Amino acid sequence: xxxxxxxxxxxxxxxxxxxxxxxxxxxxxxxxxxxxxxxxxxxxxxxxxxxxxxxxxxxxxxxxxxxxxxxxxxxxxxxxxxxxxxxxxxxxxxxxxxxxxxxxxxxxxxxxxxxxxxxxxxxxxxxxxxxxxxxxxxxxxxxxxxxxxxxxxxxxxxxxxxxxxxxxxxxxxxxxxxxxxxxxxxxxxxxxxxxxxxxxxxxxxxxxxxxxxxxxxxxxxxxxxxxxxx
Amino acid sequence: xxxxxxxxxxxxxxxxxxxxxxxxxxxxxxxxxxxxxxxxxxxxxxxxxxxxxxxxxxxxxxxxxxxxxxxxxxxxxxxxxxxxxxxxxxxxxxxxxxxxxxxxxxxxxxxxxxxxxxxxxxxxxxxxxxxxxxxxxxxxxxxxxxxxxxxxxxxxxxxxxxxxxxxxxxxxxxxxxxxxxxxxxxxxxxxxxxxxxxxxxxxxxxxxxxxxxxxxxxxxxxxxxxxxxxxxxxxxxxxxxxxxxxxxxxxxxxxxxxxxxxxxxxxxxxxxxxxxxxxxxxxxxxxxxxxxxxxxxxxxxxxxxxxxxxxxxxxxxxxxxxxxxxxxxxxxxxxxxxxxxxxxxxxxxxxxxxxxxxxxxxxxxxxxxxxxxxxxxxxxxxxxxxxxxxxxxxxxxxxxxxxxxxxxxxxxxxxxxxxxxxxxxxxxxxxxxxxxxxxxxxxxxxxxxxxxxxxxxxxxxxxxxxxxxxxxxxxxxxxxxxxxxxxxxxxxxxxxxxxxxxxxxxxxxxxxxxxxxxxxxxxxxxxxxxxxxxxxxxxxxxxxxxxxxxxxxxxxxxxxxxxxxxxxxxxxxxxxxxxxxxxxxxxxxxxxxxxxxxx
Numbered sequence: 001x002x003x004x005x006x007x008x009x010x011x012x013x014x015x016x017x018x019x020x021x022x023x024x025x026x027x028x029x030x031x032x033x034x035x036x037x038x039x040x041x042x043x044x045x046x047x048x049x050x051x052x053x054x055x056x057x058x059x060x061x062x063x064x065x066x067x068x069x070x071x072x073x074x075x076x077x078x079x080x081x082x083x084x085x086x087x088x089x090x091x092x093x094x095x096x097x098x099x100x101x102x103x104x105x106x107x108x109x110x111x112x113x114x115x116x117x118x119x120x121x122x123x124x125x126x127x128x129x130x131x132x133x134x135x136x137x138x139x140x141x142x143x144x145x146x147x148x149x150x151x152x153x154x155x156x157x158x159x160x161x162x163x164x165x166x167x168x169x170x171x172x173x174x175x176x177x178x179x180x181x182x183x184x185x186x187x188x189x190x191x192x193x194x195x196x197x198x199x200x201x202x203x204x205x206x207x208x209x210x211x212x213x214x215x216x217x218x219x220x221x222x223x224x225x226x227x228x229x230x
Numbered sequence: 231x232x233x234x235x236x237x238x239x240x241x242x243x244x245x246x247x248x249x250x251x252x253x254x255x256x257x258x259x260x261x262x263x264x265x266x267x268x269x270x271x272x273x274x275x276x277x278x279x280x281x282x283x284x285x286x287x288x289x290x291x292x293x294x295x296x297x298x299x300x301x302x303x304x305x306x307x308x309x310x311x312x313x314x315x316x317x318x319x320x321x322x323x324x325x326x327x328x329x330x331x332x333x334x335x336x337x338x339x340x341x342x343x344x345x346x347x348x349x350x351x352x353x354x355x356x357x358x359x360x361x362x363x364x365x366x367x368x369x370x371x372x373x374x375x376x377x378x379x380x381x382x383x384x385x386x387x388x389x390x391x392x393x394x395x396x397x398x399x400x401x402x403x404x405x406x407x408x409x410x411x412x413x414x415x416x417x418x419x420x421x422x423x424x425x426x427x428x429x430x431x432x433x434x435x436x437x438x439x440x441x442x443x444x445x446x447x448x449x450x451x452x453x454x455x456x457x458x459x460x461x462x463x464x465x466x467x468x469x470x471x472x473x474x475x476x477x478x479x480x481x482x483x484x485x486x487x488x489x490x491x492x493x494x495x496x497x498x499x500x501x502x503x504x505x506x507x508x509x510x511x512x513x514x515x516x517x518x519x520x521x522x523x524x525x526x527x528x529x530x531x532x533x534x535x536x537x538x539x540x541x542x543x544x545x546x547x548x549x550x551x552x553x554x555x556x557x558x559x560x561x562x563x564x565x566x567x568x569x570x571x572x573x574x575x576x577x578x579x580x581x582x583x584x585x586x587x588x589x590x591x592x593x594x595x596x597x598x599x600x601x602x603x604x605x606x607x608x609x610x611x612x613x614x615x616x617x618x619x620x621x622x623x624x625x626x627x628x629x630x631x632x633x634x635x636x637x638x639x640x641x642x643x644x645x646x647x648x649x650x651x652x653x654x655x656x657x658x659x660x661x662x663x664x665x666x667x668x669x670x671x672x673x674x675x676x677x678x679x680x681x682x683x684x685x686x687x688x689x690x691x692x693x694x695x696x697x698x699x700x701x702x703x704x705x706x707x708x709x710x711x712x713x714x715x716x717x718x719x720x721x722x723x724x725x726x727x728x729x730x731x732x733x734x735x736x737x738x739x740x741x742x743x744x745x746x747x748x749x750x751x752x753x754x755x756x757x758x759x760x761x762x763x764x765x766x767x768x769x770x771x772x773x774x775x776x777x778x779x780x781x782x783x784x785x786x787x788x789x790x791x792x793x794x795x796x797x798x799x800x801x802x803x804x805x806x807x808x809x810x811x812x813x814x815x816x817x818x819x820x821x822x823x824x825x826x827x828x829x
Contacts, residue, residue: 028376028382034457038456041451041455041456042448042449042452045482049444049485052483052486053490056489056490056491057490063516064505064511067513146501147501147507148502148504149501159511161504162503162510165501165503166503169494169497
């Protein structure tokens with residue numbers, strides 16, 4: 001977010017140096033440190049908006065659960081907590097690899113940086129595949145669907161369509177964040193391959209890393225709320 | 231200022247191009263258009279926002295005039311006649327789907343759609359972005375002594391997002407319009423227009439505009455934190471910046487909540503998830519809570535920028551330090567904080583008694599920081615050297631209108647009184663006195679004060695003041711009668727009314743025409759000034775903030791020909807400016823000796 005491509009300002013008078021060595025900050029900042037701090041602050045503010053977005057969702061969950069606890073308890077019992085736990089582990093691992101990517105960028109380990117970006121991407125893909133193949137697809141087939149599309153025969157509370165609405169809504173919005181993250185990792189990988197990141201300049205790696213952590217944290221809340229509380 | 235251009239310094243050097251005005255066109259027309267469309271210059275983005283917002287203001291204003299026209303007579307007027315076919319128009323049957331409809335119900339639906347359109351355009355497309363995105367974008371970096379906002383490309387992105395959001399709003403109107411009111415209350419927004427895209431388009435529009443709003447706010451917060459000129463501490467900033475900072479905080483913290491709410495509303499419409507539908511166990515009142523948890527803070531996103539401009543207008547045209555700088559600065563933050571705990575006063579009839587009593591009490595708290603500001607501005611006027619130019623007239627107009635708007639808000643915050651007044655024209659008059667009498671009046675005043683700085687041309691003072699009086703009197707004529715008929719029981723959002731309200735409605739409609747005349751005078755005055763106005767000096771009003779003292783009119787592409795250093799406060803008129811020799815004069819601060827700015 002808000003990082004300036006390294007080739008924007010001047011073409012680097014020193015031959016054969018990677019772009020991250022010759023990076024020049026955007027002209028309206030006094031120095032690169034200010035630019036880095038500003039970008040980081042921008043990302044944190046953006047994360048604050050994400051937290052508030054999901055807080056709204058959690059409040060909806062709380063209110064609906066209070067109104068219809070029986071629907072939520074039965075609905076929740078139809079989820080397989082093992083897939084939820086497995087995906088939690090997958091995402092936590094990806095949080096580790098993305099943190100390691102930032103460390104590699106800071107220490108100039110280009111190989112490690114690229115490896116960690118690829119690993120994080122693979123873990124994100126795994127999360128989505130598990131979600132779609134083992135969770136979404138069977139539920140879709142069984143009619144465990146939101147509101148008007150609900151056709152699951154073995155319901156116990158007439159308000160279960162509401163539960164499925166929140167389940168699909170919450171996990172869907174979270175999954176869309178994962179997809180955005182994957183796009184960001186592709187972008188990071190391309191830039192890392194060009195040598196844009198190093199000890200002097202790794203703003204984008206740090207920013208995407210922070211974003212990925214918030215995506216994980218949201219899941220850390222969603223997992224017990226949807227799968228575990230009975 | 232010309233006298234110090236020889237002292238320019240900068241870490242990357244300057245070529246000749248950067249010393250030109252940012253308005254200088256490129257060699258060909260296409261090059262100029264592409265330059266503007268891809269610019270990351272906060273000044274150009276601010277102007278592009280200004281033009282689009284003024285265009286939307288025109289659209290929203292036309293809808294308002296249509297509403298007033300319908301209300302000119304108790305029952306049958308223009309829209310009725312359009313509906314029953316007694317008036318033929320070229321747009322009949324296309325713009326509004328009422329062709330051939332021969333009953334009153336259809337014309338009432340049309341009325342509902344037009345006031346909804348008015349509300350949606352004015353709230354989401356005009357007032358929320360108005361001051362921050364246009365004047366804020368242009369002047370925050372200049373006042374801070376920065377070359378740009380922190381994230382210039384996000385800034386441009388926010389403008390394009392605004393355009394996309396506007397597109398959806400207008401598309402929704404063109405395919406038939408929505409009649410939910412600007413609040414999208416469920417079940418209006420989920421039950422009406424079944425199977426159609428109009429409501430979804432409109433909700434998407436508000437959702438998309440939210441991103442634009444968040445990006446602007448986020449950008450400003452980081453800019454204020456990281457890009458202040460050397461020597462400018464938090465309490466050396468012009469109060470405009472403090473107001474904008476409070477605004478931005480609310481934009482960033484409140485908008486995501488409406489984001490998730492509108493998203494769920496779209497899900498509700500598309501997939502019937504039932505969250506707002508009592509038949510499926512949902513709760514329609516929950517929508518109101520979430521809507522107002524955003525939309526009440528956003529009321530302060532609308533008024534805080536007006537207050538921010540006020541501090542500058544009063545200081546510059548009274549040539550005096552703003553009384554109680556810190557109190558004014560902190561009251562902006564206090565308003566931003568209280569904004570988040572008063573949403574329930576929009577729902578006195580939709581929640582329990584205890585909750586209503588608590589929200590009523592909290593609501594009164596808002597009056598405190600608002601009054602701190604108003605009293606401090608009045609104290610600033612005392613013994614100031616007041617120059618009654620158009621911007622100062624607007625500042626005085628703000629004090630008058632905002633005081634009425636603010637005080638009538640207390641009526642509505644009082645539970646027992648609100649029982650009688652809620653959903654009447656008293657409410658309509660109240661929020662127009664705050665939103666229009668506050669924000670729009672300050673916006674137009676600020677536009678006049680900063681016009682010479684933005685375009686390098688002076689506007690015509692005589693016609694500026696004629697415009698002011700038309701707007702000011704027209705405004706009061708439009709909205710003051712609405713207080714009276716509201717107290718007498720005229721409900722809002724009705725297309726027809728009983729005969730006894732006729733005189734108030736007619737006065738109100740005549741007032742709306744006067745308002746139109748006033749704004750047209752301003753518009754032609756501005757256009758004439760661009761075409762043939764006298765050239766503006768860098769500091770026509772003798773202001774002391776950096777955009778006046780250190781930048782050209784219009785500013786150069788890089789804002790300053792040197793890196794500004796702050797040597798005095800934005801309002802230290804007593805210390806750095808020689809006293810007036812005759813009233814109405816604007817003595818300039820003494821220029822620093824050459825070389826003093828290099829560091």
